[in-house]
Amino acid sequence: MKILISGAAGFLGSYLSEKYVNEGHVVYGLDNLINGNLNNVRTLLHRKNFKFIHDDIRSKDLYPKLPKDLDAIFHLAAQIHVDRSIVNPQETFDINVTGTMNMLEYARMNDINKILFASTSEVYGSAKYVPMNEDHPLSAQHPYGVSKIAADRLCYTYNETYDLGIDIIRCFNLFGPRQKDSGYGGVIAIFINRVLQNKPPIIYGDGNQTRDYMYVDDAVDAYDKVLNSSNNPGKYGINFGTGTEKSVNEIAELVLKYSGNEKNLKAIHVESRPTEVQRLYADISKAKNLLNFAPKNEFGHGLSLLIDWYKNYKSELWLY
Ligand SMILES: NC(=O)c1ccc[n+]([C@@H]2O[C@H](COP(=O)([O-])OP(=O)(O)OC[C@H]3O[C@@H](n4cnc5c(N)ncnc54)[C@H](O)[C@@H]3O)[C@@H](O)[C@H]2O)c1
Numbered sequence: 001m002k003i004l005i006s007g008a009a010g011f012l013g014s015y016l017s018e019k020y021v022n023e024g025h026v027v028y029g030l031d032n033l034i035n036g037n038l039n040n041v042r043t044l045l046h047r048k049n050f051k052f053i054h055d056d057i058r059s060k061d062l063y064p065k066l067p068k069d070l071d072a073i074f075h076l077a078a079q080i081h082v083d084r085s086i087v088n089p090q091e092t093f094d095i096n097v098t099g100t101m102n103m104l105e106y107a108r109m110n111d112i113n114k115i116l117f118a119s120t121s122e123v124y125g126s127a128k129y130v131p132m133n134e135d136h137p138l139s140a141q142h143p144y145g146v147s148k149i150a151a152d153r154l155c156y157t158y159n160e161t162y163d164l165g166i167d168i169i170r171c172f173n174l175f176g177p178r179q180k181d182s183g184y185g186g187v188i189a190i191f192i193n194r195v196l197q198n199k200p201p202i203i204y205g206d207g208n209q210t211r212d213y214m215y216v217d218d219a220v221d222a223y224d225k226v227l228n229s230s231n232n233p234g235k236y237g238i239n240f241g242t243g244t245e246k247s248v249n250e251i252a253e254l255v256l257k258y259s260g261n262e263k264n265l266k267a268i269h270v271e272s273r274p275t276e277v278q279r280l281y282a283d284i285s286k287a288k289n290l291l292n293f294a295p296k297n298e299f300g301h302g303l304s305l306l307i308d309w310y311k312n313y314k315s316e317l318w319l320y
Pocket of ligand 1: 006007008009010011012013030031032033034035036037055056057058075076077078079080095099118119120121170171172173174175
């Protein structure tokens with residue numbers, strides 16, 4: 001297959017790129033590196049079947065650089081940071097909505113009928129009920145979530161209007177090596193980074209806010225199951241997660257425990273963040289029924305792998 005992966009140098013995109021390059025497919029990895037890192041795809045850059053395109057999904061000049069005969073597009077490139085979206089909503093909408101429109105138009109004009117769009121559980125906002133299925137209202141409040149709703153619905157209209165075959169994939173929170181650990185990074189990575197420097201985890205608010213955390217390998221498996229399915233299982237959105245919830249307090253405790261810092265460090269609480277979603281966890285019945293999906297990596301196992309990666313490799317590998 002010839003596959004285009006936007007956001008290829010990012011956290012999830014780099015694992016997908018690695019998988020398909022190693023399986024012998026031709027992968028075009030597109031990224032402008034605003035949040036990605038070339039080191040995430042370092043082992044692929046010399047491979048004949050990996051072509052890195054350093055460009056921006058918002059740019060119309062991009063089209064001539066992309067092959068027309070693609071078998072599939074994974075559209076992951078996005079501005080993913082909630083705080084950054086609050087500071088600069090225009091940028092987030094340009095990337096997440098106009099950028100997505102650009103990718104969909106490219107697919108439409110070139111008859112590419114397998115598109116996997118990285119939507120997110122953040123489109124649901126705080127839970128009106130749990131577990132959250134795909135019919136849960138799309139009630140995100142922050143600009144990142146709302147931009148993802150717009151892109152998610154854009155995919156819906158391209159399916160309905162042009163019969164494009166887009167799968168709208170709504171993963172809940174992911175974690176694993178290569179996830180950014182500072183500033184706007186994922187909470188688990190940020191906690192580990194601090195704890196390994198002998199600093200306590202910082203918790204916004206009371207720490208009772210929950211998420212459904214899935215190890216990155218299970219997300220790769222989820223995307224792969226969708227890629228290999230012929231019946232457009234994500235046509236109206238499809239959830240992937242573990243179907244369980246963990247609070248930020250629990251995460252802090254587990255990071256301290258698994259890193260061996262239980263006795264000498266204690267999490268500190270600071271003022272809560274505006275518009276933070278309080279509760280999220282997935283109903284994954286649709287993915288189970290349509291794709292036989294079941295996450296394989298238990299949380300503690302994923303956490304130990306991540307802590308090991310931090311201890312052994314992280315500081316050596318981070319480029320920027
Ligand atoms: N990480 C999670 O927990 C999670 C959960 C659900 C959904 N998602 C979605 O999955 C996708 C990937 O997330 P991630 O965690 O790997 O994020 P990431 O930031 O690591 O990856 C996104 C990549 O897109 C690139 N990018 C951003 N703007 C671009 C532009 N204008 N042109 C080209 N490239 C651009 C960034 O440089 C980055 O490498 C995102 O769409 C995100 O919304 C992530």
